[in-house]
Amino acid sequence: MPGPTYAELLAAVRARIREVTAESVRDALAEGRPIRLVDVRDPHEWAGGHLAGAVHVPLALLRPRIEEAVPEREAEVVLYCKVGERSAFAAEALGAMGYRNVASLAGGIVRWAHLGLPVARPSRMTDEQRERYRRHLVLSEVGEEGQARLLAAKVLLVGAGGLGSPIALYLAGAGVGTLGVVDSDVVDLSNLQRQVLHSTRTLGRPKVESAAEAISALNPDVRVIPFPERLGRDNALRILEGFDVVVDGGDNFPTRYLLNDACLLLGTPLVHGSVHRFEGQVTTFWPGRGPCYRCLFPAPPAPELAPNCAEVGVLGVLPGVVGLLQANEVIKILIGRGETLVGRLLAYDALETRFQELKVRRDPACPACRPGARPELVDYEAFCAGGR
Numbered sequence: 001m002p003g004p005t006y007a008e009l010l011a012a013v014r015a016r017i018r019e020v021t022a023e024s025v026r027d028a029l030a031e032g033r034p035i036r037l038v039d040v041r042d043p044h045e046w047a048g049g050h051l052a053g054a055v056h057v058p059l060a061l062l063r064p065r066i067e068e069a070v071p072e073r074e075a076e077v078v079l080y081c082k083v084g085e086r087s088a089f090a091a092e093a094l095g096a097m098g099y100r101n102v103a104s105l106a107g108g109i110v111r112w113a114h115l116g117l118p119v120a121r122p123s124r125m126t127d128e129q130r131e132r133y134r135r136h137l138v139l140s141e142v143g144e145e146g147q148a149r150l151l152a153a154k155v156l157l158v159g160a161g162g163l164g165s166p167i168a169l170y171l172a173g174a175g176v177g178t179l180g181v182v183d184s185d186v187v188d189l190s191n192l193q194r195q196v197l198h199s200t201r202t203l204g205r206p207k208v209e210s211a212a213e214a215i216s217a218l219n220p221d222v223r224v225i226p227f228p229e230r231l232g233r234d235n236a237l238r239i240l241e242g243f244d245v246v247v248d249g250g251d252n253f254p255t256r257y258l259l260n261d262a263c264l265l266l267g268t269p270l271v272h273g274s275v276h277r278f279e280g281q282v283t284t285f286w287p288g289r290g291p292c293y294r295c296l297f298p299a300p301p302a303p304e305l306a307p308n309c310a311e312v313g314v315l316g317v318l319p320g321v322v323g324l325l326q327a328n329e330v331i332k333i334l335i336g337r338g339e340t341l342v343g344r345l346l347a348y349d350a351l352e353t354r355f356q357e358l359k360v361r362r363d364p365a366c367p368a369c370r371p372g373a374r375p376e377l378v379d380y381e382a383f384c385a386g387g388r
């Protein structure tokens, strides 16, 4: 007597396991249910695109590898393949291993994609990158998709000083693929109390060069585009063009207004930070989504009223704290996760170790961002140069 045909075998297995529809999985994921998606296809199929947040355990390696991928026997596991046949066999195998809450995705990734549900882009990460970013890859909020976004991202850092140092180092560490660095200064001995991007060895060298060296040493994945020039109305749009996010590490009024207005013109999110003595502030200006800098401060103070920054001290760690908050904002904007500081200004008091959050609202009459406004770039007098 001949054994069962494949069709008969499949039908029998299907009768014994549980199948779930793409729609129900989509809804459950949207509700935040901690479903473990397991892709059981071959590596080349996985590389061609897969469900976001899935782990890859090819069917042939399912039994030896599944415990590493999904250690908890009571976890809710949804297995999928191309059309839902291999995953049906996989579901039966996991059931036999004691996994109690296992289902097979009916119709597989083909039906999932047919419904227009999101499929993560194929990864082009090397083994070395996988190792370097491992602690990001295991975070479901970052994962392969988030890391790919970081690697493809272009961030412009204005100022490679106290704020710019932690921003540059941590964005480089995180694998932000392209970092533009704008700074016209050279490294001075008095910078090193807080500007940890530079070192005693790079004293007297242009900061953009010193920064590029430190960044490449930390992460050769990062391409540095140096702009050894002072940001002004004539070059601002040329420099900012093409960057996904701009970070203000300049900490002076002319740069602040110029960046605000240029980012409004280009529609680019701008992460703002400032430090003074023991106090720091950070917020995010995202054109169209919240207030801009001029909603808060329509015009810069008159030069005679502004503090003489050269004489004002700053606690060395303060720009470190504020710069890292800025870097955190950049990462969230790039991976599209979490809540940014749009509409919120976070103030930090280093002496008291206190954070305070202030709501900031869009001013409907703002000279720069009110509907129909087209700000003209202005060079304000640099009364606070070197203040960072």
Ligand SMILES: [Zn+2]
Pocket (backbone or CB within 6 Å): 291, 292, 293, 294, 295, 296, 362, 363, 366, 367, 368, 369, 370
């Ligand atoms: Zn505004």
